[in-house]
Amino acid sequence: MENLYKFGEFNFSAVEDKLSSSNDIFWETKKLTEIKSVQFSVAENLGDFNGNESLCSNFGFFQDYPSHEDEFLLSTDQQKYQDYETFDNLQFDMVNFDEQLCPTKVLPLCDIENDRQFYQTPLAPVEILKNYGKGFKKLLLPDEGKILHPVNDFGLVTNNQNERKLSTADIMKVAGTRFIQSSSESASSGLILNHPFGFSFSGLSDGEKEDVSLAESLLACAEKVGYQQFERARFFLPQIESLSSKTGNPVKRVVHYFAEALRQRIDRETGRVSVKNMQKAESLFNPEEDTKDLNPTLLAFIEDLPFCKISMFTCVQALIENVKDAKKIHVIDLEIRKGLQWTILMQALQSRSECPLELLKITGIASGNIDTSKQIVEETGKRLKDFAKSLNVPFSFEIVVVSDLLHLREDHFKIDSEETIAVYSQYALRNKIQQSDQLETIMRVIRTINPIVMVVIEIEANHNSKSFVTRFIEALFYFSAFFDCIEDCMKGDEENRMILESKYFGHGIRNTVAEEGVERKSRNVKIDVWRAFFSRFGMVETKLSMMCLYQAELVAKRFACGNSCTFDINGECLVIGWKGTPINSVSVWKFI
Structure with missing residues (x-):
């Protein structure tokens, strides 16, 4: 245990170049058969969710394998909210760390000073x-058998x-x-x-x-x-x-x-x-700042392309399963933006009968310009409060705004000992790869808070070499x-x-x-690199449940182009792709 949390030098670029490339020559297709096959749906137990109903009217979250009665559907005459109404009506088929063991030295994750161009040798x-x-390995979901099989792209x-x-x-x-x-x-x-x-x-x-x-x-x-x-x-x-x-x-x-x-x-x-x-x-143009608020183009991106919804629904399903026995739930959102996923979570929790909800608390973290960031997050909180009220969901919203994430501390969070804490990170960590000291601070604070689970959505690409x-x-x-x-x-x-x-x-x-x-701020890294990084904080990857995988499949089917979405299991995480090329990874982590 003493060696587990000792941080060695961690360089994102070096690890990415080492871990993220396949040794397979891409036309040698025999090696494709080595991919892990995954049972993705259990049709006889899951009920019929394969109709042509709209995305916003036929989803539900599951505690166990569902039946028809387990669909959590809202009535169509609910209160609507301007530009977000299509998202508000998204519905589903439903160890503390010893700080002395962890050195406080901040280690670089992306050494900008030494980030010189690596020029190629011949060939x-x-x-x-x-x-x-x-990226050329692909798993398809046949109509019969519901088994994901490796296939030859060519x-x-x-x-x-x-x-x-x-x-x-x-x-x-x-x-x-x-x-x-x-x-x-x-x-x-x-x-x-x-x-x-x-x-x-x-x-x-x-x-x-x-x-x-x-x-x-x-x-x-x-x-x-x-x-x-x-x-x-x-x-x-x-x-x-x-x-x-x-x-x-x-x-x-x-x-x-x-x-x-x-x-x-x-x-x-x-x-x-x-x-x-x-x-x-x-x-x-600063995309990191621009995407903190929603505009028609970003709304169209979320509504028309499948990756965001698939990732969000899968993560919320994972949250539901990990807090199913909790009466007070506290979710810390590392980059809240407009909080579309929390209207989804509210609708799922509203229908929970075995363990009635006493409180859902969302804490949104924002950084940068304090006035601007605070205004955006406050608007998000007001909208979520109104939506929770319309559903009669007990809800509170907290804001943590810091000019620099280096200033983030545990005492910024209002934590009740009776709360079950979870952390949600959607594209929040990728923006901090370059600011390795900020990323270290975030992870140390999260580790100290000791959530029951942390769900992570990241871009599955190597843009950091x-x-x-x-x-x-x-x-x-x-x-x-x-x-x-x-x-x-x-x-x-x-x-x-x-x-x-x-x-x-x-x-x-x-x-x-x-x-x-x-x-060069666009520095995405693949799941193997995040695994190496998270392991330094005593985090272990947790297997996504069958219901999470089913949720991903279910959302994909609600898109006209959903048949082109492909799914792969990498370790314990789900990689969501387009015609075999990885786009997003969804992973679930716990602290040991």
Whole structure:
């Protein structure tokens, strides 16, 4: 026990590069059979929730395996709340630490001073592409048997009888394969003969061939940037920019923004644009601050794309199960924003009969500008209080606002000894990877409070590597999946789609590709890295219940595009993906 909590040096970038890459060459599909199969639904015990009812009218949370009587449905004439009415009506199918053992020294999680560009040795980009395997493993949910099976991605897209269209990520895979074939000295080894596409474009439509060629050019440009051959990289850009478009198909759209980011990086590295001017331009939009409040584009993102709702519903189900015997429940939200998930929780708790609720307390944490942050959180609290009153749910709301999370302390929280405490973190930790001292402070305070459970939603991507090419390729596949999802779930000319892609995703791409050091704030890491970090605080991962998995499946089915959502079990957590590419992770943690 004495060694358990001794903190050694922890570097997010180093751990991410070590843990988050697969050793599988991505065309060696035999290894896919090693993925853990998961029973995802027990149809005979769960009742019929597979109809076509709307998302807002057929959900419930479960303490045990449900029957028809276990659906917790609200009447349709409940009070509605302006822009949030679709979210307010979301309904479901329903050890203390010894501080002396823990050194107080704050250790860096992301060493900005030493976060220098790691330039590639010859053929390194090829090896990175070959090792990008995890995102190509996919679990599908067949209609019969309700078992998640590993499948061969390329088998899905190359079967002419199925006439299956290549996804945006599939286009990138084919382009990556062709890039490897044309670049790698290992071509003579015969490895390429094992790949279903080989050197030809066999089986691809004319449009897909054009998209593959465009993506190949983008990869070639990125490779030159990785070698610091900026003028040679610049040679590719005019053609890439002329063939890509922010209003084209998903491939052309995502390539447009990555080409834009590459040009920005080249201009920065060659001095055509000063770092100061670039920073000034990027500072005009701060996504971390912007997403603290809701606007029509963010509302459309939550409403039209499945990932947020799937993650929220799954986490609330996990909370319900861990506080099922508690009469007083206190949830600490690390980044409350508008608290949409708490209207969901209230509706679930309202129908709990075995253990009547005496109090639900939500404490929202906010940091930054005290006046602005406090106003946003107060508005959230007022709305949640009104909603709780409409449901006759005993409710209280507390606010903890600090200018800097380094100032966060245990005595900021009003804690009753009779309360059962849980912690909820939705994309809250990723923003603090760069501020490692703040992240350490958050975790130490949480550890001291000793909640019964902590549920975490994070982005499942490696955007924190010191290697430019590694970041570029990881980001390319991640955003390709998102652009593909938007194509399926939103209209092509929809204003919110254009804003989402250009303002939010465009900023994320530029920040990941073009920026370095303190300016590079988009530093997502995968679940393996979070496991290594959480273990330092005596946290152990808890297996998600069958009901949590079922809840995820159930929410996905309520989206027209939900069949393209894929689910994988990584350790004990759930990875939510789009056509096999990981997007979010949902994990549950307890303190030992």
